[in-house]
Every structure is written in structure tokens, then in C-alpha cells.
Amino acid sequence: MQERKTQKEGTMGSNSSDDFTTVIGPDAVFKGELRFEKGVRHLGAFEGQIETKGHLLIAEGARLVGEVSAGNIDVEGNVKGNLKSSGKVRLTSSAKLEGDLHTSRLEVADGAVFIGRCVVGSNGTAKPVENKPADANANKGPVEVVKK
Amino acid sequence: MVKSNRADKGKERDVACTHCGEPVRVATRAMSIFCPHCKQRLILEDYRIRAYQASRLFATCGDIVVEESGFVSAPIRVANLTVRGRIQGDIDARGVVSVSATGRIRGDVRASRLKVAAGATLDGFFRIAPDAVSLTS
Numbered sequence: 001m002q003e004r005k006t007q008k009e010g011t012m013g014s015n016s017s018d019d020f021t022t023v024i025g026p027d028a029v030f031k032g033e034l035r036f037e038k039g040v041r042h043l044g045a046f047e048g049q050i051e052t053k054g055h056l057l058i059a060e061g062a063r064l065v066g067e068v069s070a071g072n073i074d075v076e077g078n079v080k081g082n083l084k085s086s087g088k089v090r091l092t093s094s095a096k097l098e099g100d101l102h103t104s105r106l107e108v109a110d111g112a113v114f115i116g117r118c119v120v121g122s123n124g125t126a127k128p129v130e131n132k133p134a135d136a137n138a139n140k141g142p143v144e145v146v147k148k
Numbered sequence: 149m150v151k152s153n154r155a156d157k158g159k160e161r162d163v164a165c166t167h168c169g170e171p172v173r174v175a176t177r178a179m180s181i182f183c184p185h186c187k188q189r190l191i192l193e194d195y196r197i198r199a200y201q202a203s204r205l206f207a208t209c210g211d212i213v214v215e216e217s218g219f220v221s222a223p224i225r226v227a228n229l230t231v232r233g234r235i236q237g238d239i240d241a242r243g244v245v246s247v248s249a250t251g252r253i254r255g256d257v258r259a260s261r262l263k264v265a266a267g268a269t270l271d272g273f274f275r276i277a278p279d280a281v282s283l284t285s
């Protein structure tokens with residue numbers, strides 16, 4: 001348990017320092033539309049639209065209301081709105097996300113809260129599930145009770 | 149993975165009724181009981197699904213593993229759910245829903261925790277919150 005935590009913090013730390021060329025500070029209150037080419041570290045309060053090809057970090061304590069489109073998105077704070085990621089969305093244990101999520105990959109830490117529509121898959125567009133199984137195991141007996 | 153943490157924890161355990169949500173104390177080895185609150189039958193076993201399985205409701209106080217060859221087309225009420233195959237239906241899990249790289253879910257999901265491996269496919273309305281998820285309403 002502890003091991004896993006340290007590992008996660010390690011990964012977080014390693015990509016957090018150099019990735020972010022823009023920082024929205026903790027005392028910033030901002031409304032509007034932001035467009036970036038690279039990473040953004042958001043520590044304040046923002047309402048509006050953020051668009052970046054890079055990495056967006058919504059830090060613990062930060063608030064965001066609106067629409068986000070980014071490469072990778074890490075949520076540690078509070079988000080009310082829709083997230084669209086071409087890469088990976090990571091919700092840490094302090095994250096609260098209320099809104100829709102479209103992403104290729106999703107990582108949810110224990111303790112995170114997420115309420116909203118969720119589409120995860122290749123490019124955030126899940127393929128529809130077919131109605132019939134396409135395998136030969138169909139007559140194997142469907143349910144097996146696991147013996148304890 | 150499939151083993152529940154309850155196995156060696158004495159002769160009784162607490163589960164939540166999959167029909168009314170009320171807590172029920174059951175014998176560890178019991179496979180089913182009638183809920184003292186709503187009088188409905190409660191399944192307590194763990195399941196492993198390896199093929200196509202469709203039903204009106206698939207409910208157990210135990211855990212369910214849907215293997216890569218498995219495909220469940222049913223609403224599911226469960227303690228913990230591991231998805232390596234496919235599910236089409238709404239999921240209500242008291243504990244963790246784990247979706248592996250081959251797993252696909254199409255349906256709404258309520259759970260305390262969610263684990264998603266790279267490659268997994270999800271599509272539905274999700275409600276993930278650590279506080280106990282009510283099985284009713």
C-alpha cells in the first residue's frame with residue numbers, strides 16, 4: 001500500500017517540474033479562454049476554456065469550471081466541467097470531478113470522486129459492444145461458482 | 149484477486165442486501181439466505197464468467213470476475229467486480245470495479261473505487277465516490 005503511494009508520487013513528481021511552462025498561480029482568479037502549446041500548471045481559480053496540446057495539472061486546492069481540452073490531464077483539485085484528453089487523465093485521491101470525461105486512458109486513485117459521463121478507449125471513442133459473443137466458449141457453461 | 153478478504157475472518161460476515169441495501173450478518177460459508185429486512189433471496193457466492201451470460205439481474209453479495217471470454221448482458225449488483233471481458237449493463241458495486249486492458253464496459257457504473265488499465269474501454273455514466281454506495285434507488 002505504502003509502496004504504491006511512493007511510486008505514484010514519484011511519477012507525479014518527475015513529470016511535474018519541467019513539463020509546465022505556464023503556471024496559473026494560487027491567488028489567480030481568472031475567467032476566459034486560454035490556449036497554450038505546452039504544459040499548464042493550474043493552482044488558482046479558473047472559469048472558462050483551456051486548450052493545450054501539452055500537459056495540464058489542476059493542483060490540489062485549485063478550482064476549474066468549464067471546458068478543458070489537453071494532452072494529458074492530472075486532476076488533484078476540483079473540476080466542474082468537461083475534460084477531453086488525447087492522452088491520459090489521472091484523478092488523484094484528492095480529485096473531485098463533476099462532468100464528462102473523454103480520454104484514451106484513465107487512472108483513478110482511491111478516494112477520488114468522479115460523477116459524469118465517461119468515455120474511455122482509443123481516442124476516447126469507445127467501440128460499441130456487439131450483441132453476441134464471437135467465441136467458441138459459449139457452450140462451455142456460462143457461470144462458474146468460485147469455491148472458497 | 150478473486151479471493152475475498154472475508155474468507156478467514158471468523159464464522160460471520162456483514163454484507164449489504166443486494167435488493168434493499170440493508171446490512172445483513174451472514175455465516176461465512178452460507179451460499180444464500182433470505183434477507184431479514186425485505187425477505188428476498190440473497191446470493192452470497194463469488195462468480196467467474198467465462199462465456200455469454202444474459203439475465204434480468206445478476207446480483208450477489210460476493211465478487212464477480214468476468215474473464216476475457218466472458219460477456220455479461222445484465223445489470224450487475226456486486227461487492228467487487230473484475231472485468232477482463234465484456235459487460236453490457238449497469239453496474240452497482242459496493243467496492244472496487246477493476247477493468248483490465250481487455251475489459252469493456254457499456255453501461256452506467258456506481259462504485260467506491262475504479263481501476264482502469266491501459267487499453268480498457270468504458271462508456272457510460274459513472275459515479276465513483278469512496279463513501280458507501282447505496283444499492284437502492
Ligand SMILES: [Zn+2]
Nearest residue numbers: 165168183186
Ligand atoms: Zn433486503
